[in-house]
Amino acid sequence: MFRFFKRKPEATPAAADPADAVTASPAPDIALPNWRDRLRGSLLGRQVSALLSSHPRLDDDLLDQLETSLLSADVGVKATSEVLDDLRRRMQAREFGDVPALFKHLRRQLVTMLRPIEQALEIRDGVKPYVLLVVGVNGAGKTTTIGKLAKWMKREGLDVMLAAGDTFRAAAVEQLKTWGDRNHVPVIAQRDGADSASVIFDAIAAAKSRNADVLIADTAGRLHTQAGLMDELAKVKRVMGKLDPSAPHETLLVIDGNTGQNALNQARQFHQAVGLTGLVVTKLDGTAKGGVVFALAREIGVPIRFIGVGEGILDLRVFDAEEFVDGLLPEPGNHA
Ligand SMILES: Nc1nc2c(ncn2[C@@H]2O[C@H](COP(=O)(O)OP(=O)(O)OP(=O)(O)O)[C@@H](O)[C@H]2O)c(=O)[nH]1
Numbered sequence: 001m002f003r004f005f006k007r008k009p010e011a012t013p014a015a016a017d018p019a020d021a022v023t024a025s026p027a028p029d030i031a032l033p034n035w036r037d038r039l040r041g042s043l044l045g046r047q048v049s050a051l052l053s054s055h056p057r058l059d060d061d062l063l064d065q066l067e068t069s070l071l072s073a074d075v076g077v078k079a080t081s082e083v084l085d086d087l088r089r090r091m092q093a094r095e096f097g098d099v100p101a102l103f104k105h106l107r108r109q110l111v112t113m114l115r116p117i118e119q120a121l122e123i124r125d126g127v128k129p130y131v132l133l134v135v136g137v138n139g140a141g142k143t144t145t146i147g148k149l150a151k152w153m154k155r156e157g158l159d160v161m162l163a164a165g166d167t168f169r170a171a172a173v174e175q176l177k178t179w180g181d182r183n184h185v186p187v188i189a190q191r192d193g194a195d196s197a198s199v200i201f202d203a204i205a206a207a208k209s210r211n212a213d214v215l216i217a218d219t220a221g222r223l224h225t226q227a228g229l230m231d232e233l234a235k236v237k238r239v240m241g242k243l244d245p246s247a248p249h250e251t252l253l254v255i256d257g258n259t260g261q262n263a264l265n266q267a268r269q270f271h272q273a274v275g276l277t278g279l280v281v282t283k284l285d286g287t288a289k290g291g292v293v294f295a296l297a298r299e300i301g302v303p304i305r306f307i308g309v310g311e312g313i314l315d316l317r318v319f320d321a322e323e324f325v326d327g328l329l330p331e332p333g334n335h336a
């Protein structure tokens with residue numbers, strides 16, 4: 001009855017199709033050889049791992065430095081103080097024999113914090129088309145994420161269509177069409193400057209008549225503080241509901257992992273405006289700090305469906321709490 005978009009990583013990459021040639025990494029349902037390295041390169045990963053190897057003694061100084069690392073990597077005050085209070089208490093009770101034991105516990109704490117928001121996207125079989133509305137601030141990675149998702153869904157055997165709901169930025173329609181071409185999926189678009197709600201309405205109608213499984217709607221980037229533009233999103237949702245009262249079935253907020261604590265404000269405002277059902281945190285590769293995922297888990301509570309770990313069509317991972325912490329902070333003794 002349900003289709004879960006979560007798979008165990010497989011050992012062997014599947015045969016590449018020509019579109020894959022543009023990226024260096026294998027598909028999201030396959031273990032990326034380097035995606036953990038990309039996470040580990042984050043500020044949180046680097047600082048905490050360095051602390052582990054440089055600080056031999058269990059003392060207050062270690063905890064102070066850990067606290068600074070967590071805060072500077074965007075873990076946020078709430079999540080950081082919870083972690084530190086617990087570690088301090090356990091250290092005083094002499095629960096840890098050495099520094100690696102403390103770090104092992106830290107990893108467990110972090111996984112526990114992320115567990116509640118680890119919920120894979122489900123595409124219900126009986127719902128056709130299953131409509132995803134993708135929203136977020138400018139440049140967060142919405143259109144790229146849609147391209148990656150379309151790729152993935154196609155691999156799962158789903159019939160996918162895209163709606164070019166970003167009618168604001170001149171090149172936006174072309175950008176989505178490029179992703180459509182690479183994935184061999186149709187893109188429903190109108191002229192520049194058309195009304196976003198009407199494009200998406202037409203696209204749902206087209207997806208219904210073609211009996212498509214999934215429709216993913218792109219939208220223009222907007223600041224969460226721009227009330228008029230946030231109202232426009234609410235209108236998009238209302239108009240979608242006219243064709244299918246249960247649509248959108250998933251409202252995804254795409255957040256740039258480098259946004260810092262502002263990510264919390266974005267999530268709150270978008271949630272209030274359109275009722276989010278899932279998050280995608282992008283750009284966790286490269287220079288990301290990495291900690292914002294914990295702040296989102298602790299303070300927003302909306303499931304993180306996917307993480308983006310690169311610009312390529314295949315650089316998307318289903319969010320998995322254990323896998324994420326593993327990637328970020330390799331187990332003591334497991335430092336590559
Ligand atoms: N490194 C990295 N770059 C990413 C990732 N996701 C997206 N990008 C890049 O971020 C930039 C913006 O991506 P878009 O997909 O155009 O962002 P958008 O939210 O659609 O932007 P607007 O439509 O202008 O609001 C592009 O250069 C993407 O290649 C990611 O996971 N990692």
Ligand SMILES: [Mg+2]
Pocket residue numbers: 142143144166172218219221
């Ligand atoms: Mg875009």
